[in-house]
Amino acid sequence: RRLKVDDVVDAFPVHGACGMWGIVAVGLFGNPDEGMGGNGIFYGGDQLNSQLSTGFLIILWTGGLSVLILLPLRKLGMLRMGD
Numbered sequence: 579r580r581l582k583v584d585d586v587v588d589a590f591p592v593h594g595a596c597g598m599w600g601i602v603a604v605g606l607f608g609n610p611d612e613g614m615g616g617n618g619i620f621y622g623g624d625q626l627n628s629q630l631s632t633g634f635l636i637i638l639w640t641g642g643l644s645v646l647i648l649l650p651l652r653k654l655g656m657l658r659m660g661d
């Protein structure tokens with residue numbers, strides 16, 4: 579509400595927050611003995627740092643592209659339909 583974002587389908591909580599948890603969870607719980615990769619910190623690995631830095635890069639990439647696309651549309655008045 580503060581940012582005046584109309585997220586009626588809760589796209590950020592579902593895709594953003596849960597996606598970030600998935601990235602962090604692999605860094606925590608990735609078990610190399612499962613055969614699917616992973617080198618989690620709870621199994622003596624060091625994958626958490628790379629998972630966190632990748633999550634940060636994803637945030638920068640999507641935030642930057644969103645600003646590049648949505649800011650001009652907002653300034654031109656083409657972002658929202660009239661009520």
